[in-house]
Amino acid sequence: MTFDFPLWRRILVLAGPLILSMTAHMLMQFIDGLFLARHSEEAIAAIGPASMAAFCIGSLVFGAVGYTSVLTAHYFGAKQFNQIGPAIWQGIRLSVLAGAFSAALGVAGIPIFALVGHSPLVQRYESQYFLIISAGMAFSFLGTAISGFFTGRGKTLTVMIIQLSAVGLNTLLAYGLIFGRLGLPALGVAGAAVATVTAQALSAGLFVVCFLRREYRGEFQTWAGRRWNGEMMVRLVRFGLPNGFRFFAEIAAWSFFLFFVGRIGTTELAATSIAWRINGVAFFPIIGLSEAVRILVGQAQGRKEPQESAHVTWQGLMLSELWMLATAALFVLFPRGWYAIFLGDAGYTPAVTELGVVLLRFVAAYCLLDAANIVVCGSLVAAGDTRWTFWASLAAHGVFIGSLFLADALKLGLYPEWAFATIFVMALALVWMLRFRTNRWKYIPVIRAEVGEL
Numbered sequence: 001m002t003f004d005f006p007l008w009r010r011i012l013v014l015a016g017p018l019i020l021s022m023t024a025h026m027l028m029q030f031i032d033g034l035f036l037a038r039h040s041e042e043a044i045a046a047i048g049p050a051s052m053a054a055f056c057i058g059s060l061v062f063g064a065v066g067y068t069s070v071l072t073a074h075y076f077g078a079k080q081f082n083q084i085g086p087a088i089w090q091g092i093r094l095s096v097l098a099g100a101f102s103a104a105l106g107v108a109g110i111p112i113f114a115l116v117g118h119s120p121l122v123q124r125y126e127s128q129y130f131l132i133i134s135a136g137m138a139f140s141f142l143g144t145a146i147s148g149f150f151t152g153r154g155k156t157l158t159v160m161i162i163q164l165s166a167v168g169l170n171t172l173l174a175y176g177l178i179f180g181r182l183g184l185p186a187l188g189v190a191g192a193a194v195a196t197v198t199a200q201a202l203s204a205g206l207f208v209v210c211f212l213r214r215e216y217r218g219e220f221q222t223w224a225g226r227r228w229n230g231e232m233m234v235r236l237v238r239f240g241l242p243n244g245f246r247f248f249a250e251i252a253a254w255s256f257f258l259f260f261v262g263r264i265g266t267t268e269l270a271a272t273s274i275a276w277r278i279n280g281v282a283f284f285p286i287i288g289l290s291e292a293v294r295i296l297v298g299q300a301q302g303r304k305e306p307q308e309s310a311h312v313t314w315q316g317l318m319l320s321e322l323w324m325l326a327t328a329a330l331f332v333l334f335p336r337g338w339y340a341i342f343l344g345d346a347g348y349t350p351a352v353t354e355l356g357v358v359l360l361r362f363v364a365a366y367c368l369l370d371a372a373n374i375v376v377c378g379s380l381v382a383a384g385d386t387r388w389t390f391w392a393s394l395a396a397h398g399v400f401i402g403s404l405f406l407a408d409a410l411k412l413g414l415y416p417e418w419a420f421a422t423i424f425v426m427a428l429a430l431v432w433m434l435r436f437r438t439n440r441w442k443y444i445p446v447i448r449a450e451v452g453e454l
Contacts, residue, residue, distance in 0.1 A: 072152025099138020106134025
């Protein structure tokens with residue numbers, strides 16, 4: 001396949017604000033980890049499992065309400081503009097209901113941390129962070145649902161501005177609330193969670209204000225479309241829920257991974273939590289680029305141009321691989337430098353850093369194919385192939401979790417568990433590419449050709 005540089009430019013222009021948005025999200029996680037690593041070893045160890053567990057609860061909803069961007073892209077490509085507002089409003093309803101459910105699960109899920117065998121102080125920190133993040137998850141759900149109105153139409157600059165505003169607030173609050181600076185109380189790990197939830201609330205509020213602007217109310221029905229629309233809700237759930245379950249299976253598997261690493265030791269968990277955040281340097285920008293590819297695929301599918309969808313996907317994958325190769329090289333060449341950013345002069349630095357040198361080699365290895373997990377799978381989802389991707393993901397992640405149980409039972413240690421993870425990531429990428437090449441995704445009817453037709 002030849003390089004299509006004009007298409008690359010088109011993808012990058014669309015993806016630029018999204019990449020900055022995803023980078024901003026990565027920075028939010030990176031900064032929290034940076035501050036907590038300087039707080040204590042137990043704090044940085046706890047943040048990994050706790051954040052993954054909270055995200056695991058929310059992943060089912062994120063996958064479902066996030067499908068508003070795909071529906072918007074399809075309707076936009078099909079020029080059915082008056083269906084976009086109603087689609088977003090069904091996502092808003094789903095977000096509010098799920099937010100209340102998430103808060104309840106946050107309380108019920110705390111005993112999990114007592115079962116996995118982490119040290120008492122790490123367990124206490126995990127419970128604090130998990131409870132606060134779960135309680136505030138509704139803001140994140142809401143922001144995700146409404147952001148689909150902008151991303152699905154390719155209006156990514158608005159998303160970038162809102163996300164960067166949230167990151168700025170999170171940085172200030174995390175610094176103040178973790179260490180007791182800027183006139184704020186020193187709350188440690190709980191402070192990091194409060195900062196994150198507050199930033200998500202700001203983001204959701206800004207999305208609401210922008211969505212309800214007068215200029216959108218006529219053409220896109222952003223106010224008149226607030227009424228209950230059973231057919232639209234069914235469409236959102238039909239395609240979004242399998243996507244949410246796929247996302248849930250993925251996050252659950254990686255939560256198991258962090259829990260099992262924590263059973264090996266606090267130092268191993270601290271090194272893994274930092275490697276996880278360093279990995280975001282490679283991972284999150286590609287999510288932004290993948291979102292741009294999803295938009296173009298969704299719009300092309302709405303226009304009934306599947307060949308254009310395929311072309312966009314493969315070109316987006318090639319572009320993503322260039323970034324992944326560059327970051328993989330940086331991880332291998334400068335591993336201690338990456339860990340030094342987090343640890344500074346912390347007293348527990350040497351042991352964590354030496355483990356991290358090896359862990360970043362694993363990260364570099366799976367980066368070689370991880371772009372396909374993000375870009376190609378994203379295109380399949382954008383085309384409506386959510387049921388197949390769910391079942392394939394469920395089977396693959398089940399095998400991965402089984403390998404982790406085996407490694408834990410045999411006490412194989414840190415590096416074999418990371419080796420299993422690396423093999424899994426690379427194998428799953430091949431699964432998505434093979435599915436995409438079958439072309440079975442090309443003719444899935446995500447929206448009706450005529451509005452209101454059953």
